[in-house]
Amino acid sequence: MGREFLTIFEGWADSYDSTVHGHDEEYREVFARYDDILNAVVERSGKIVLEFGVGTGNLTQKLLANEKKVFGIEPSKPMRDIALEKLRNHEVRIEDGDFLVFNQPKEQVDTIVSTYAFHHLNDVEKNQAISQYGMFLQKGGKIVFADTIFENEQTYSSTIEAAKHKGYLNLAKDLETEYYTTIDVLKEIAVRNGFAVSFTRFNHFVWVMEATKQ
Numbered sequence: 233m234g235r236e237f238l239t240i241f242e243g244w245a246d247s248y249d250s251t252v253h254g255h256d257e258e259y260r261e262v263f264a265r266y267d268d269i270l271n272a273v274v275e276r277s278g279k280i281v282l283e284f285g286v287g288t289g290n291l292t293q294k295l296l297a298n299e300k301k302v303f304g305i306e307p308s309k310p311m312r313d314i315a316l317e318k319l320r321n322h323e324v325r326i327e328d329g330d331f332l333v334f335n336q337p338k339e340q341v342d343t344i345v346s347t348y349a350f351h352h353l354n355d356v357e358k359n360q361a362i363s364q365y366g367m368f369l370q371k372g373g374k375i376v377f378a379d380t381i382f383e384n385e386q387t388y389s390s391t392i393e394a395a396k397h398k399g400y401l402n403l404a405k406d407l408e409t410e411y412y413t414t415i416d417v418l419k420e421i422a423v424r425n426g427f428a429v430s431f432t433r434f435n436h437f438v439w440v441m442e443a444t445k446q
């Protein structure tokens with residue numbers, strides 16, 4: 233569920249890697265320090281990792297290079313195809329599924345990761361997802377999600393206004409349409425579901441949330 237934005241990725245799959253490397257001016261700041269962000273998620277991960285919203289497989293590739301076992305979930309077929317081609321020399325499974333409806337790996341996962349994807353769920357769905365993960369992670373298991381998150385509603389609104397002012401109309405529409413949220417909302421969801429949580433900022437948009445099951 234939360235699949236209402238998938239058509240965007242049907243059209244974006246082929247040029248996605250060029251966007252993350254700063255070739256799309258509107259999204260340059262969103263993807264600033266992209267590699268640092270992915271590396272930060274890898275550093276915070278254990279050995280057996282479930283990844284949501286794999287996209288073109290950039291985080292997956294880094295996880296595998298660091299000897300993690302990865303179970304990947306990605307709802308967009310064009311994205312899955314690019315990831316599978318990129319990772320063809322690795323032992324990795326990337327299945328159709330989403331944050332809420334997916335085949336749970338038979339092996340006990342110690343970390344659930346995702347980058348630039350959790351905002352496809354609204355806040356009610358985000359709570360459903362974290363609650364579900366809380367039930368199958370063991371004590372000490374982690375959720376490590378990097379995504380655009382705002383400090384508060386005011387910075388969310390001013391960021392949209394700034395994007396419009398610069399003529400970044402695609403970015404402004406994206407920020408207005410998809411389900412970006414605030415630190416306080418995510419903190420409340422994590423704590424309610426039995427996690428201790430911290431946030432680290434990487435650029436104007438992106439924070440890494442590290443939630444540890446208590």
Ligand SMILES: C[S@@+](CC[C@H](N)C(=O)[O-])C[C@H]1O[C@@H](n2cnc3c(N)ncnc32)[C@H](O)[C@@H]1O
Nearest residue numbers: 233234241285286287308330331347348349352
């Ligand atoms: C901006 S891309 C991020 C890709 C990759 N994780 C990265 O960091 O470069 C967002 C990805 O989330 C996927 N996605 C969209 N809705 C989703 C959902 N409900 N559950 C899981 N993934 C979803 C999209 O298909 C897309 O591949």
